[in-house]
Amino acid sequence: MSIADTRARASRLRPLGRMVAVRVLGVLGVLFALSILVFSMMYLAPGDIVKNLLGNRPANPEVVAAVREQYRLDDPVVVQYLSWLKGFVTGDLGVSIRLQQPVADAIGDRVGITLALCLLAFVVAVVSAVPLGVRSAVKAGGWVDRTGNAMSILGLSAPTFAVGLLLLYVFAYYLPIFPVYGGGDGGIDTLRHLVLPAVTLALGLGAIIVKLTRTAMLRELESDYVTFARSRGLGERLVRRIALRNAAIPIVTGASLVLTFLVGGTVLAETTYALPGLGTLLQDSVLFKDIAVVQSLTLLVAVVIAAIALIADLTYILLDPRVRRQMGAAS
Amino acid sequence: MTVLLSALTVHGPAGVMVEPIDAEIAPGATLALIGESGSGKTLTAKSIVGLLPRGFRATGQVSVARQDLPVTRAGDDAAWRRARGSSVSLLLQDPFTSLTPVHRCGDQIAWTVEVAAGRRLPKGARRAAVEERLAEVNLPARVADAFPHELSGGMRQRVAIAAALASDPQLLIADEPTTALDASNQAEILDLLRRIQLERRLSVILISHDLGVVRGRTDQVLVMRDGKVVERGATAAVLAAPEHPYTRALIEADPVVAARTGARIAEESADGSAEAEPLLVCEGVTKAFGARTVLDSVDLSIAPGAIVGIVGESGSGKSTLARCIAGLEREGDGRIVLGGSPLAPGRASRTPDQVQIVFQDPYSSLNPMMSIGAILAEALGVAGRAASEVPAMLEMVGLPAEFARKRPAELSGGERQRVAIARALAPQPRLLICDESVSALDVSVQADILALLARLRDELGIAILFISHDLAVVRMIADTVTVMWDGRVVESGPCHEVLEHPTHEYTRLLVAAAMRENAVPADGKD
Numbered sequence: 001m002s003i004a005d006t007r008a009r010a011s012r013l014r015p016l017g018r019m020v021a022v023r024v025l026g027v028l029g030v031l032f033a034l035s036i037l038v039f040s041m042m043y044l045a046p047g048d049i050v051k052n053l054l055g056n057r058p059a060n061p062e063v064v065a066a067v068r069e070q071y072r073l074d075d076p077v078v079v080q081y082l083s084w085l086k087g088f089v090t091g092d093l094g095v096s097i098r099l100q101q102p103v104a105d106a107i108g109d110r111v112g113i114t115l116a117l118c119l120l121a122f123v124v125a126v127v128s129a130v131p132l133g134v135r136s137a138v139k140a141g142g143w144v145d146r147t148g149n150a151m152s153i154l155g156l157s158a159p160t161f162a163v164g165l166l167l168l169y170v171f172a173y174y175l176p177i178f179p180v181y182g183g184g185d186g187g188i189d190t191l192r193h194l195v196l197p198a199v200t201l202a203l204g205l206g207a208i209i210v211k212l213t214r215t216a217m218l219r220e221l222e223s224d225y226v227t228f229a230r231s232r233g234l235g236e237r238l239v240r241r242i243a244l245r246n247a248a249i250p251i252v253t254g255a256s257l258v259l260t261f262l263v264g265g266t267v268l269a270e271t272t273y274a275l276p277g278l279g280t281l282l283q284d285s286v287l288f289k290d291i292a293v294v295q296s297l298t299l300l301v302a303v304v305i306a307a308i309a310l311i312a313d314l315t316y317i318l319l320d321p322r323v324r325r326q327m328g329a330a331s
Numbered sequence: 332m333t334v335l336l337s338a339l340t341v342h343g344p345a346g347v348m349v350e351p352i353d354a355e356i357a358p359g360a361t362l363a364l365i366g367e368s369g370s371g372k373t374l375t376a377k378s379i380v381g382l383l384p385r386g387f388r389a390t391g392q393v394s395v396a397r398q399d400l401p402v403t404r405a406g407d408d409a410a411w412r413r414a415r416g417s418s419v420s421l422l423l424q425d426p427f428t429s430l431t432p433v434h435r436c437g438d439q440i441a442w443t444v445e446v447a448a449g450r451r452l453p454k455g456a457r458r459a460a461v462e463e464r465l466a467e468v469n470l471p472a473r474v475a476d477a478f479p480h481e482l483s484g485g486m487r488q489r490v491a492i493a494a495a496l497a498s499d500p501q502l503l504i505a506d507e508p509t510t511a512l513d514a515s516n517q518a519e520i521l522d523l524l525r526r527i528q529l530e531r532r533l534s535v536i537l538i539s540h541d542l543g544v545v546r547g548r549t550d551q552v553l554v555m556r557d558g559k560v561v562e563r564g565a566t567a568a569v570l571a572a573p574e575h576p577y578t579r580a581l582i583e584a585d586p587v588v589a590a591r592t593g594a595r596i597a598e599e600s601a602d603g604s605a606e607a608e609p610l611l612v613c614e615g616v617t618k619a620f621g622a623r624t625v626l627d628s629v630d631l632s633i634a635p636g637a638i639v640g641i642v643g644e645s646g647s648g649k650s651t652l653a654r655c656i657a658g659l660e661r662e663g664d665g666r667i668v669l670g671g672s673p674l675a676p677g678r679a680s681r682t683p684d685q686v687q688i689v690f691q692d693p694y695s696s697l698n699p700m701m702s703i704g705a706i707l708a709e710a711l712g713v714a715g716r717a718a719s720e721v722p723a724m725l726e727m728v729g730l731p732a733e734f735a736r737k738r739p740a741e742l743s744g745g746e747r748q749r750v751a752i753a754r755a756l757a758p759q760p761r762l763l764i765c766d767e768s769v770s771a772l773d774v775s776v777q778a779d780i781l782a783l784l785a786r787l788r789d790e791l792g793i794a795i796l797f798i799s800h801d802l803a804v805v806r807m808i809a810d811t812v813t814v815m816w817d818g819r820v821v822e823s824g825p826c827h828e829v830l831e832h833p834t835h836e837y838t839r840l841l842v843a844a845a846m847r848e849n850a851v852p853a854d855g856k857d
Contacts, residue, residue: 224425224429225431227429228421228429229431231420232498233413233414233417233446233447233498234443235412235446236408246432246433320433321433321478322432
């Protein structure tokens with residue numbers, strides 16, 4: 001590659017870098033606002049962490065005072081927030097009051113299983129829904145289309161926990177193929193434990209992606225370039241590939257939205273299947289008023305969602321030369 | 332190698348859509364199908380490539396070089412696979428939509444090459460084949476790496492022609508191949524098609540609503556109306572001595588014919604009016620979008636009651652000027668004065684009785700959810716006029732009062748454009764801007780709308796700024812014409828003077844296009 005090529009490439013990448021930088025700054029602002037919001041909501045929510053900590057033990061005033069002293073619960077709320085913020089930006093996420101372990105460890109122990117669950121659910125949804133959507137559009141009104149449509153309505157309207165219970169009943173109880181609960185001992189065993197929860201989540205996701213793909217493909221198949229391609233004798237498979245490549249932009253948008261929804265929504269599946277993931281951790285921590293864990297988890301979810309949105313935007317640039325050109329023109 | 336159509340008939344859900352057509356096209360010859368929208372010409376074209384919409388089917392026979400096309404088996408892809416591409420190809424109207432926007436032009440041509448070859452080609456051979464096809468349509472090799480949006484309309488249509496012909500078909504159907512292009516590109520594309528056709532001994536079916544496209548470039552013509560062939564014969568003979576009243580009406584409505592004979596729809600306004608205080612004056616109007624200057628110090632003057640034409644191709648800045656005058660864009664510099672008082676840029680200080688605008692596409696400019704009556708009542712209300720005036724507004728544009736209850740979808744294109752004109756006139760503006768307002772209409776409807784505009788000018792004394800890419804259309808109605816090119820005014824003056832004695836080179840090109848003279852000799856030098 002010559003120097004001129006490198007330079008041309010660098011000048012093309014510059015607006016891209018600027019876009020990423022602006023987005024990262026924006027996300028930092030959102031995280032800051034979010035941390036204040038969550039902190040104050042946790043502070044204002046009913047419930048008393050001291051009672052939660054002491055449980056059924058008799059709560060005499062000295063013990064209560066000692067606990068309040070230990071966790072600095074008597075400081076003004078602003079001081080409490082600032083000390084949390086100071087720790088957070090220096091990399092100290094604090095200690096979980098409920099679990100009596102550092103927040104980083106509590107999250108680290110569970111993040112793997114939730115990520116694996118999301119990834120598996122997303123892959124199952126995309127791999128089954130996109131071809132089904134394409135097929136439904138190509139033979140609109142055919143039996144695949146009608147079956148797919150019925151299944152999408154089912155997938156969209158059935159609540160996650162109901163689907164989860166049904167799948168458990170059929171595939172873990174009647175036909176004991178998959179385990180009933182828990183996260184397994186790692187590797188293949190964990191994968192086996194994740195199949196049912198992933199399918200449960202994938203059903204709702206897939207339903208949306210089938211609909212999106214079908215609509216986008218129907219529109220593309222109606223367009224002039226498809227008529228022109230067919231009139232030149234191009235094979236139906238190539239024509240479909242061309243149309244899908246054009247439909248990819250709305251599909252990616254939809255899929256990325258669905259994925260962000262998924263990241264925030266694993267809690268129901270984790271509860272149904274008793275998976276020790278982040279969803280259950282968040283639920284328990286909120287109930288216990290374990291502020292440090294809730295703060296870190298909400299911010300983590302926010303970062304993941306922002307990252308997915310950014311990746312989706314970068315994918316458009318990859319998929320659509322017209323967007324690429326606008327980026328170039330903006331420089 | 333002859334193409335034969337025998338008793339080719341198209342049936343739709345409501346019975347016969349196109350009555351039996353017989354025709355014979357020799358190698359290197361062109362058959363023209365002319366008619367207005369709804370005449371069945373596009374259905375005929377689609378039946379020959381087996382791409383009829385769902386619910387339609389064809390009967391009869393089409394043979395190309397003694398081989399029958401499976402015309403009766405629309406939708407049967409297996410049967411059509413071999414016929415499409417190698418026997419027949421279809422070129423569509425709009426090069427902006429007939430190429431896929433996310434694939435490089437070279438790939439789109441290569442697909443056809445590979446279909447014809449029946450296999451994937453190695454990279455080098457593929458590239459060589461694409462470059463050869465590009466050279467045939469006079470495009471440089473670098474176009475192979477470009478995406479369609481990086482090319483002009485004319486270049487895109489060349490790429491589409493290269494892609495359509497890359498499988499070496501014996502019959503090419505070109506469905507309105509130049510309708511979406513600027514006047515200066517139209518002749519180039521038609522001459523290019525003609526040259527390639529003669530070189531390859533290709534049979535062509537050229538579909539058009541535009542007699543100017545057909546004249547001098549086709550051998551035989553079929554005039555279609557409501558699914559029936561009403562007249563047929565050698566093109567020159569039919570155009571010179573039409574027998575059917577419909578053909579005669581089509582020819583009379585054709586702006587090209589009018590431009591040649593000097594026939595006009597509007598009376599030219601008396602020269603004295605030019606001395607009166609002008610209604611609208613634009614001085615040094617300048618506008619830039621980012622780094623690109625789209626209006627470069629434009630001057631324009633419109634006398635009260637005058638019809639002023641602006642001609643130019645897309646990108647010339649004519650629409651941007653109209654939008655600045657209407658307050659829809661904010662000019663960067665310059666002055667716009669209406670009736671002696673300056674108009675501030677933007678919409679904020681405008682009142683509806685100053686300037687109104689009628690857009691090109693009557694299908695998208697009317698709200699489909701509102702009845703015609705509600706659309707007009709809303710426009711009347713803006714100017715403080717009562718909804719009871721709706722019937723009078725409809726009558727003014729030549730529509731019956733019952734139309735108030737209809738919705739836009741129930742109206743034809745011409746009727747919708749009449750509604751759009753009534754809506755624009757509801758606030759009683761002093762200046763009406765028509766931005767390509769007749770460009771989307773069939774020629775006979777176009778002539779009716781032009782006559783309506785001329786009558787409204789006479790009755791209401793309103794001034795009209797008439798914008799078009801076609802000098803022939805402007806010639807029929809405008810008193811004076813301003814020619815714009817690349818954001819600047821290159822020429823202006825009374826219509827007949829500009830047409831007869833164009834001084835700027837670009838105007839000469841437009842005049843040639845308006846007369847549908849072959850700007851380039853048809854011997855193949857392009």
